[in-house]
Amino acid sequence: MAIKLVQKLLDHSVIHHVCDEHKEFKDAKLFYRFRKDDGTFPLDSEVQVFTRGQRIYEKLMTTENYLMQTREEEGVKYQRAFVASEFVDWLIQEGEVALRSEGEQLCCRLLEHGIIQHVANKHRFVDGNLLYQFRMNFRRRRRLVELLNESVSLAPDSHESPFCLRKQNPDNPNTSFLSVLKRSVTTEELLAPGAPYTKKTLTIVGDAVGWGFVVRGNKPCHIQAVDPSGPAAIAGMKVRQFVVSVNGLNVLHVDYRTVSNLILTGQRTIVMEVMEEINF
Template sequence: MDTISMAVLKRATELEQMGEILIIGEQLRLRLHEEKVIKDRRHHLRTYPNCFVAREVLDWLIDRKEASDRPVAIELMQKMIEHNIIHHACDEFQEFRDAKLFYRFRKDDGTFPLDQEVKTIMRGQRIYEKIMSTENSLLQSREEDGVKYERSFVASEFINWLIREQEAKTRGEAEQLSRRLLEHAIIQHVSSKHHFVDSAYLYQFRVNFRRRRRVMELLIKRPQTILESQDSPFCPRKQSHDKSSNFQSVSPNNEQKTMSAVRRSSMSSSSSSGYFSSSPAMSNSPPVVLCNPRSVLKRPVPLDELLAPGAPYTRKTLTVVSDAVGWGFVVRGDKPCHIQAVDPTGPAAAAGVKIRQFVVSVNGLNVLNCDFRTVSNLILTGPRTIVMEVMEEVNP
């Protein structure tokens, strides 16, 4: 069967970011229409349909807590211009100005550039909405290689659905459409091992088109590369001599061990690739410091013991939204994986992730029978927001 290459995964990540920008822009357009910020406006005896005033939108973004101040709001709208989502009504300005100028969404005036990539993303959204709006048995809890995956679909059944819904005429055409959806990060194989093939393999939607995005997400830089270490792809690398921020893990003897993990803001170090710095400028830095190689678990906990009736463990569901440098935690172990370390200043800590928690599922996918590399890959190749079910010991 056809496996998926790293080149396809890398391209899918790039297109995923494009898709997120398009979704954010469309959600903003609909909100502005709903609140009558976009409307027909007159200037010098001429009517400009479906326009908004730049200054009014900046006020709106700040009032709705979508931007902290006017400079940030201006930067957000400039991002919209750079990605061909909005433009000045007369195309006189290439920058967004805090003034009483008219701007318009390109989708409202028919000037939105519909290249092949945009068409595929829009078609993927239409297919997603069609599936989610009708009662059907396509998305179910299923198993592949002994692992249970929620809201998954069988490739061959998906092809049948595409033909039945007249999205494709033949199985070959439906398979090619599905491969484009995967390459545009709209669907994915449940363990990211295979490209789309007409088979019994399981796939899931990688994008939740209905999730309400914040406009601020336009300024968040997502990690572009996946680097592996002996411990976990989540392990941050030492990037400077600054010791003001520490990434901590606790060894069995309760001694504190730290590693440098300087966290950058979402507006700095744009030349780096996010959480995993691979910049050549770092080649003369001190040796890389990996997270604590010793397990933080007090003792090994087999899966049978973890799931035994009456076991002293409680389940929690946590939602973690990555920032500019990642999610801020390290997974380790095998069947089950556990949280090895948590950045005290990162998103994971804020969401309630703690060391020694066992990872049960990630975005609805049961991972109790997976090793840490599989779990890490699921998160790194998935959406920026992860919903993670964990188990932790009661009164440890």
Template structure:
């Protein structure tokens, strides 16, 4: 449940980021058309393609994009927080309703084209191509008795990518489509499946051509934050979590632990049986353990690695490592392993009687 919630929150955050980028670009084009963005001179220096903050605030209020000047400033601050615009000299991290010059990063080439942005732009380009195509694969289709507008089978999208030179092979096309799904650009129509090269139906989550109202950005941001707070609260209050441990005071010296449960408890000294859905993959790699002794404490188990290993070392020719693919089919209790680390990840613990152990997964 925790991992599902985490994935949903990441998807919401990425989709909100996409909406901010689209709204920012639409605003930039409107300001260029309205001549608010132009070359300006200040202290014997010319700043190209910039605007005056208080003039933009006037424009936002007069065009009913913001209810008042304070809301307008909050909207522009939101764009600054997402690297859409910045102060021309980067001396200010906040947007002030004053005679200060700001500029859209796309107008001066400082927009951060990271992997997330590149995938977003790839998705936008693909959307525009499919909308403009007379024989577009975006059609009214039915799956399990439900009709979906502008949907497409996964296999047809991969066919389109290969035919139009967007992918060299079906495997490359599948990787691109899964990246688009991961970044909240496309999704299964029923939100039940990952992307597969099959007849399952998918849709674009984002209508890139829809006109965005800037006031929607703050509302969406509040919704994302509220979801994050709720997920965090549910995680903290989850007394059934397999990661809630109680120290056994009678065996304090050997540092044994017992699993807290409403029905019974059992001693454990090594890896625990747990569901992969309760793992959180972040920089620390392993969720904090909550010790239910008198003072509540959070801690991480000691790493099983004797030394740090890099991805380059693992993949280097002649390295003493074997690449092997293992398929773990979970049962009612989960998969039975704990993953830690980041680039690369590694096994922290494996339950001896779990599906992971049966598949050959080992602690290394």
């Protein structure tokens, strides 16, 4: 497993053999270095956009941040959203760009590379009154395998997740770490009069590792995994609960990627409404 991980570092040009003679990692007395340390890291256009987006995000978070607020567009409230024209103003003020046209062009590149997006994912970037959000929380701690492989799936024998779950607690057999739904449930079933489901409101305060749960599924999403020692479990979250809203925004009709994005781009404290089956 360790050798495979190091090989991925080689494949992604994070490390290299000092003489660049070996493209495959060998568990032998060979010397390797991080490309960042010796100045050979390949700064292609995608990496350049990513690093610039990270620098802009950090600058936003370390200055008096009046841009990212709870704002409303078309009757829907969005957390940590900014107005396009105000963001371009800020880029000029901070010396990131000299002209509005340069600012708009930069933002278009950030959007194209998945750094920012329109709050409802309906528009390209336009220097106007539309609302946008950062899709990435650059301050969230990520596991190395997550950065190297965004397609990592949460299989039953894998504990990797977007929310950095801790290891399973084998001493607590009453707490389910990972679960699958017994059957698919539609939004109509959840909301039907007399349906055997009850609604709960959970307030989860994330820690340095994450929030301690994994959401999966589509319209509605459900809780697939809960870290027994994490913040979500402390707040009362359980597997097989269905996600109704995140910070006041109804998410019954979106997929788990949208829900995950709302959490990752929001504040450390999240308020979630969930529905769970009533056990008669």
